[in-house]
Amino acid sequence: MSQLQENAKPLLSVRGLTLDIPLASGTLHAVRGIDFDLHKGETLCIVGESGSGKSLTSLAIMGLLEKNIRRSAQTLDFDGVDLIGASKRQMRTLRGNRIAMIFQEPMTSLNPAYTIGDQLVEALRLHRKVSNEEARARAVELLEKVGITAAASRLGQYPHQLSGGLRQRVVIAMALMCEPELIIADEPTTALDVTIQAQILSLLVDLTKEMDVAMILITHDLGVVARVADKVGVMYAGALVETGPASEVFGAPMHPYTRGLLHCIPQPGKTKRGEKLGTIPGIVPSLIGEVQGCAFRTRCPHVVEACRGEIPERGTPPHEFLCVHADGARAAEGEPA
Amino acid sequence: MALQPTIDPLLEEISGPTPRQILRKRVRGHMGLLFGLGVVLLLVVVAILAPVLAPHDPYLQDLGNRMVKPIFMGGTWEHPLGTDHLGRDYLSRLIYGARVSLLIGGVAALISGVIGTAMGVAAGFFGGKVDAVVTFLINVRLAMPVVLVALAVVAIMGGSLQVVIGVLGLLLWDRFAVVMRASTLQVRQREYVSAAQAIGASTPRVILSEIMPNIVNNLIVIVTLEMAHAILLEAALSFLGLGVQPPTPSWGLMVSEGKNMMLFEPWLVLIPGVVLFVLVLAINLMGDGLRDVTAPESRS
Amino acid sequence: MSAPVLELKNVAKTYRVKQGLFGKPKPLKAVNDVSLKLGRGEVLGLVGESGCGKSTLAKILLGLEAPTEGQVLVDGDAIGGQDRLALAKRIQPIFQDPYSSLNPRKTISDIVSLPLRVHGVGDAESRAKAVRETLELVGLPARVLNTYPSQMSGGQRQRVAIARALIMRPEIVICDEPTSALDVSVQSQILNLLNDLRDDFGLTYLFISHDLAVIEHLATRVAVMYLGRIVEEADVEELFATPRHPYTRALLNSVLTPDPSQGVPDTQLGAAYPNPISPPSGCHFHPRCPFAQAECKAKAPRPIPTASGHVECHLHDPESTMYRENLSV
Known part of the structure; x- marks a missing residue:
């Protein structure tokens, strides 16, 4: 991204987006206050596992959530239009027109x-x-x-x-x-064969660049993210735990979860054939009821007492992450800080 | 929430409710099911205990006490629901009539259930020629008007409880066959069926232990629907004089016998009519409820 | 290679597909003249697009479908002559979707012990012991015994499916996309488990996957399938180092490694996957092949032996005019 665009007003601005689903057993905090900006022509990839809230986030922007899901945000602004306060009619004129979904x-x-x-x-x-x-x-x-x-x-x-x-x-x-300004693509290639996947992705990349369309691409596939994204958001248990330019997030992943994910997939050239793959032990915690501290602490190898408390935002924009460890515990894993 | 990093990841979160717990919880929250089930169970108990509960002999005529009004119309406790045109106690006939309705509904649904399920499951599981034959038979059956065929058969064979049960049992299997075929087709695609076959399980075993438990909820729903259907048909046939023959107490017959006096003594028709309505409504509510509570859980 | 534990000789499966209500049934060659050998302890990765016949091949091996032609041999015995029970002891499947492969109405104990009960192995007590041991093997505690699949996560379910496949101690396990329905972090646990079990029990895997990175990581041999035929087969090192068939190259090209310095690759596969009912003439791949020439349209390529396998492509056939051009490329 050029410096000019970085400073320009973003096309889509999201601050503190929160999605709560009331259930019989309590409130499910599906998305817990996420922030991001998207500029014209930029591609943001949100990567996460099932249940991380990534698909709900896209539906929340589109205003296509189920009726029982409560949506709130400090800012949910699309080119000057406040999507939270927008009427159904306003949303209809946006959907399929200025914002399209795949x-x-x-x-x-x-x-x-x-x-x-x-x-x-x-x-x-x-x-x-x-x-x-x-x-x-x-x-x-x-x-x-x-x-x-x-x-x-x-x-x-x-x-x-x-x-x-x-x-x-x-x-x-x-x-x-309708020449949209923003495309939201939710796992657009997951149902397709690998060869077709590559074709569809390159098509999306070429078209968004050519037509200067911003894109939010939701996926669980780190390979897709690395090849397509300008910006990456790593989502875990309803929170964006790491955001930044693709080269930085993949080159120097800061959050322990991001590093864990990258160790889980066999990478030709990096992982030795037949060698044990990295794992992230445990499962995603239940997000029902009050969620305090870092949601990843139940699976994190670097958990400390402070993980139960307020988690500070680390790093310098545009590469930021949420962790009590100033270096995201990179040093503890023997990675250069 | 556990705050420590877990040592054994697999030890956690196998704590969701068991299918039985889910079922219990769903049943408890389902008013329609509870009401339907309650009414049906009550009527079953009444039918079984008829000799104990009925205040009079339902066949005993007392021509001196014909058409005594029921209690809510100024009658006496001697005949709480009054007496009919032959002086028989209406409450006792109503109680014994429950036996006829439930027997016909139950047995007819059982017979047609066995026929339809066998055909439907075979068609869905084996496909090909079996499916073609069954589908053809279903179409033939659907082309026959149930009431007319039943009327014709009863007219030829003479009306009796056994004939009505037999005719309805042999006519009402179509919905069983259609639904069981569709459910079997669906379950057959599931990989656990392939897995059982790859284990070497025999075909009867695959059908009985892998397929049946997963379609039985649909079966129960159809059973209730067809029971209600059979009960209504029996009432209709009896009303037309071609079903259960007098003096057997049957609700349909009671409506029929009362219809001549309907303008002067409407309760003669209303009482059996309302009871019939309540039973059929209760059975349908029960069926609907069973479908709701046994529906497979959606993936979280 | 040691004596093959699994061998396919010219196996073919042709379905007759009716088109329309009164259409004449047309043959669909789902598996077309496939020959393979697999040694004990090997992992054969089978790759190809959906509809290429890899799942049909798996079904034939499991005895769920009978081949229309050819033979499948296990330890030299033709399995056509064996009954399903005998076959089931030697070959077991692990399916893709752990949400569909476990009967929701059965407890875990019922599911894992089913093979023992079907085969009449042991009494109730010894079966219970075997179930506990096998569950421990796949990393599940004994207290899952009386739970139902709906109470478990995807990864746990897939472990149950693996336990069911292994309780009879089969020689060959057919893994049909065993991790593609799982989350990334769970996927690696299952892959590690499969790898460990192979080492511990000398298992032989046929590993079907669309994820070439996973295939490269786990497999010892790789077969590439296109429209029912194996168009290239080789040891994993050779296949990934020197892919010969243009389709193999396209597949390898389409692997998206998490490397942000690279863009989305161009697979150079123009047209879509052809309709298997009316496959293209000659080499089935020619409409999508960037190197296709007249010969490819006219003549089907023959299998050409390579260092560790074979390839079916005119570019590699010394008798073809295209061979010389290929050398100059």
Whole structure:
């Protein structure tokens, strides 16, 4: 990111986003006060395991949460629009228009009863006053852009006639119909084969750069994060425990959880074949009821008494992390500080 | 919450509720199920204890005391629900009538349940030709109007409790077959079925111990629905004079016998009608409730 | 290589697929003339895209599907002649989804002891002992015995599935994507466990995975499958050092190592995966292959032996005109 953009007003600004789900057994604190900024054209990857709250975060920005989930934040600002206070009507004009979403399973966003063409046209005409012909022309243009051959003839096809990879391309094309400023992609390639995954990811990266679209990509796959992200947010038990530029988070991971995750996956060249992989013992703690201190302390090899208390924010922007250890216990693991 | 780093990670969090605990909790919070179950159980007890509970012989005619009004219309405690056009005690007939309704509902649902479940599970598990044959039979069965066929058979064979049970039992298996086929198809895809087969388990074993326990909740729901269905059909047949024959006390028959006097003595129709309504409602509430409480847990 | 514990000879499985209501059934070659040898203690990684036939191959090995052609040999015995019980003692599966592979209505003790009961091994007491020992082996405490799968986490469930697979002490374990439904931190625990168990019991694995980093870490041999055929097979070192088939190269290219200095790779695989009912002529891979020439469309490549395996590609066939061009590349 250029210095200019760093200082410019962010496109999306999130401060203290909190999501609470009331359950019979108490309140589930699914997301606990997360902060991040996203600038135009930037890609933020939120990585975390199941139950970390990463998908809920994306739905919260879109205003698509289930009714029983309580959302609060000091700031949830999209280009001057306060998303917390926005009316349903305002949200509808934003969704699919200025903010688009791509889900893991393309069939959830495609209606099996309508042709691809109809759905693409509908996506545009919902928000823009354009003629059917103009909309169709734009649909063909975008289908070609996402690498679909014979685009014009595809317009009459139904979603079930396409392969999974093609469907996800159509979904991406649909997300781009209204030239959104922000795309939220929730595990967009998890349901796809590895070769198709690479194609879809490079498509997303190229398109967001070309069209200067900001993207939040939610994934559990560290490989995807490393290759796609400008900025990384590592999420654990509802909190962003480490945020920073991808090169720094992967080059010098500060939070013990981030390092633990990286040790868990076999890395060709780094991990010896057949050697024991690193593990993170234990499981994610229950987030029901009052959560105090660092949620990772139950699994952290460097736990100390102070982990039960207030956890200070460490590091210097843009690379920050939450840990009682000033160096995130890097020295204790023999890593250069 | 445990604050120490765990030494043995696997020792924790195997503390979720057992399926039985979940079931108990769900049952306790389900008003419809509790009401339905309560009413049905009450009526079962009443039917079983009919000889003890009934104040009079349900067949005993007393032509001097015909159409005595029930207690809430100014009658006496001698006949709390009055007497019918032959002077028989209405409460006693109602109590004995519960036997007929529950017997017909229960046995007809049992017979059709066995037929339909066998067909549905076979079709869902084996697929192919078996499935084609079963699907064809289901379609044939669905093309037959139940009431008309039942009327025709009863008209030919003569109405009696056994004939009504038999006819309904042989006619009401379609929903069992359809639902069991669909449930089996679904469960068959699960990997634990493949795992049992890969272990070398025989086909009957796979069906009985891997498939059945996972579709039995659907089965129970259909049983209740078909019980209610059979009870209503029996009442309809008896009302038309083609079901249970007089003087056997049956609710449908009581409505039929009372209908001539309906304008002057509406309670003759209302009392058996309301009881029938309450029983069918209770059975349906019970079925709905059972489906709710036995529904598989969603993944957290 | 020692005498193969598992051998596939020209195994094929053809389904007949009906298209439309009145369409004539068309043959779908899910597995097409596959031959493989696997020595004791080896781990064969089987990779390929969804629909390439790797799961069908696993089902054939487990005796859940009969091959339409060819033979599967375990320790030299054709398993076509063995009954399912005898086969089950030697080959056991671990499935992908631990939420689907355990019967939700059974306790852990019931699930793990099922193989013993099916095979009539021992009495209730010795079975209970065996269950406890096997659970300990996979790192589960004895107090899970009377719990139900719904009370456990994904990783714990997968340990139960492993215990069930191992209680009969099989020789071969078919692992069908055993970690892809699990979280990263749990995945590494399961992989470590599988590796340890292999060392301790001399197990042979057929390890199906879409994650090439995992395959490279665990496997000793790798087979790459495309549209029912094994297009390349080699020792893991050779395959990852010198991938020969263009499809293997594309697969290796598409591995996303967590290296932020690299971008998303270009796999150069243009078209989508073909419809297996009407596979492309000649080499099935030619519509997606960046090196395809007329010959690839016309003629199916034959298996060419390599240092430790084989490859099916005209680029590596000395008799092909493309061979010389390949040398110059």
